[in-house]
Amino acid sequence: MTMRFDFDNSYARDLEGLYAPWKAAEVPEPKLVRLNHALAAELGLDAQALDSPEGALIFSGNKMPEGTATIAQAYAGHQFGGFSPQLGDGRALLLGEVIDKNGKRRDIAFKGSGRTPFSRGGDGKAALGPVLREYLIGEAMHALGIPTTRALAAVTTGEIVRRERNLPGAVLTRVAASHVRVGTFQFLAARGDEARLKKLADYVIGRHYPEIKAAGQPYFELLRALCDRQAALIARWMNVGFIHGVMNTDNMTLSGETIDYGPCAFMDRYDPKTVFSSIDEYGRYSYMNQPPIANWNLARFAEALLPLLAVESGGDQDKAIERAMEILGDFQQRYERHWLAGMRSKLGLVREDEGDFALATDFLAGMEGQAGGVGADFTLAFRRLADLAEGKGELSAFGLRKLYADTTALEAWLPRWQARAQSEGIAPEKQAAAMRAVNPVYIPRNHRVEEALAAATDLGDYKPFEQLLAVLQQPFDERVEFAAYATPATVEEARGYQTFCGT
Numbered sequence: 001m002t003m004r005f006d007f008d009n010s011y012a013r014d015l016e017g018l019y020a021p022w023k024a025a026e027v028p029e030p031k032l033v034r035l036n037h038a039l040a041a042e043l044g045l046d047a048q049a050l051d052s053p054e055g056a057l058i059f060s061g062n063k064m065p066e067g068t069a070t071i072a073q074a075y076a077g078h079q080f081g082g083f084s085p086q087l088g089d090g091r092a093l094l095l096g097e098v099i100d101k102n103g104k105r106r107d108i109a110f111k112g113s114g115r116t117p118f119s120r121g122g123d124g125k126a127a128l129g130p131v132l133r134e135y136l137i138g139e140a141m142h143a144l145g146i147p148t149t150r151a152l153a154a155v156t157t158g159e160i161v162r163r164e165r166n167l168p169g170a171v172l173t174r175v176a177a178s179h180v181r182v183g184t185f186q187f188l189a190a191r192g193d194e195a196r197l198k199k200l201a202d203y204v205i206g207r208h209y210p211e212i213k214a215a216g217q218p219y220f221e222l223l224r225a226l227c228d229r230q231a232a233l234i235a236r237w238m239n240v241g242f243i244h245g246v247m248n249t250d251n252m253t254l255s256g257e258t259i260d261y262g263p264c265a266f267m268d269r270y271d272p273k274t275v276f277s278s279i280d281e282y283g284r285y286s287y288m289n290q291p292p293i294a295n296w297n298l299a300r301f302a303e304a305l306l307p308l309l310a311v312e313s314g315g316d317q318d319k320a321i322e323r324a325m326e327i328l329g330d331f332q333q334r335y336e337r338h339w340l341a342g343m344r345s346k347l348g349l350v351r352e353d354e355g356d357f358a359l360a361t362d363f364l365a366g367m368e369g370q371a372g373g374v375g376a377d378f379t380l381a382f383r384r385l386a387d388l389a390e391g392k393g394e395l396s397a398f399g400l401r402k403l404y405a406d407t408t409a410l411e412a413w414l415p416r417w418q419a420r421a422q423s424e425g426i427a428p429e430k431q432a433a434a435m436r437a438v439n440p441v442y443i444p445r446n447h448r449v450e451e452a453l454a455a456a457t458d459l460g461d462y463k464p465f466e467q468l469l470a471v472l473q474q475p476f477d478e479r480v481e482f483a484a485y486a487t488p489a490t491v492e493e494a495r496g497y498q499t500f501c502g503t
Contacts (some may be wrong), residue, residue: 007067024061025114029158077183077250088118183250229256366409
């Protein structure tokens with residue numbers, strides 16, 4: 001057996017000034033809770049060797065494999081609209097980078113490995129519940145086809161972490177295309193370090209956007225490419241009812257992956273104003289605000305990039321701002337294009353029709369404001385629409401009409417959709433199958449997630465976690481024995497539900 005990691009640490013090698021070398025805090029009793037065997041194999045690691053007590057030593061930070069260069073990354077960021085010139089990894093460490101079996105460079109990093117120079121008074125630790133939440137949600141997002149960071153391993157430390165109560169400590173090992181954020185650029189811009197800013201931009205282009213490397217104006221193209229990648233990402237969030245909860249600029253990656261599953265959650269009953277995060281008092285990061293906030297974050301990226309854009313504009317800063325504003329101004333159109341493409345698939349439509357946007361938005365409007373029963377559940381409404389496409393009607397216990405307290409708007413909408421769906425000329429069975437391939441029946445239902453985390457944290461029972469994880473890894477395959485995992489929370493269970501940044 002081998003514990004070999006073939007590290008090639010380009011960030012530490014090429015971007016001096018954007019990190020502090022640091023070591024993980026030693027923990028007293030590391031135990032491996034979960035190793036992601038499929039991801040380990042994808043990274044070219046020996047999963048069998050790592051799924052062991054020695055693997056627990058590695059994933060706790062007590063024993064570092066050869067080639068590790070542990071660093072805490074520096075970045076700034078706007079948090080709920082307020083700018084902090086220095087944030088950085090307060091409880092995280094980048095171990096290094098590996099080239100996976102597909103030739104892609106991937107970061108391997110710890111979360112919860114102790115204090116760093118950027119901890120800002122925090123203990124740098126993580127509790128078991130939030131670590132398992134990030135594992136669950138990351139794997140669910142991956143299975144849904146949404147770009148995301150993923151958990152490689154979760155380890156308990158044998159320590160007590162003090163939060164609102166004493167909790168078991170844990171360390172998450174996270175894999176990402178990179179951990180470069182909008183806030184990384186803001187860190188250098190705030191210091192007026194244009195030389196390192198250029199070096200960082202060139203690094204990101206080489207790592208994430210090599211196709212624009214030879215462009216005449218690569219930094220404008222970088223802004224354009226990131227706008228499109230983030231528009232596509234946010235559209236995918238919206239298509240599945242995902243609410244990130246803390247869309248600060250230090251949580252927007254240059255790779256276009258979803259990162260930092262703190263107060264995140266999936267919406268059950270459709271309500272555009274839905275907020276779960278306990279710290280989002282004014283709904284800044286509500287479900288409906290995610291697209292405009294993404295655009296706002298991208299504007300902050302453009303501001304950080306402005307010195308390089310001005311050079312590409314012949315030194316004319318006003319011209320650079322004007323061109324950047326044009327690119328940012330296209331974001332809503334880009335987002336709507338990606339969102340509508342996803343909605344067409346969800347509604348069983350292939351070709352484009354000018355009435356599709358209204359068809360999709362009217363379906364959502366009909367879900368809103370439903371009261372009583374389980375309400376108009378966002379996930380199941382789309383899933384059960386496939387039953388109607390196939391002519392199966394209301395066979396399910398949660399058939400489409402049964403999700404509504406008042407079906408007036410739905411009954412007015414259904415003939416429009418049926419006429420549009422039939423215009424595709426696709427066999428009903430084939431159309432329904434295509435809809436089920438993109439409309440999940442299983443999402444991380446909030447009450448199920450909380451049950452699994454409570455069992456692990458309070459009882460040391462990981463069976464609910466393992467069962468929920470197995471269900472979420474096949475979100476489109478409906479299985480009778482897992483019907484409970486598709487069942488929405490009751491109104492009483494859902495009322496007042498909040499999530500926290502408690503890693």
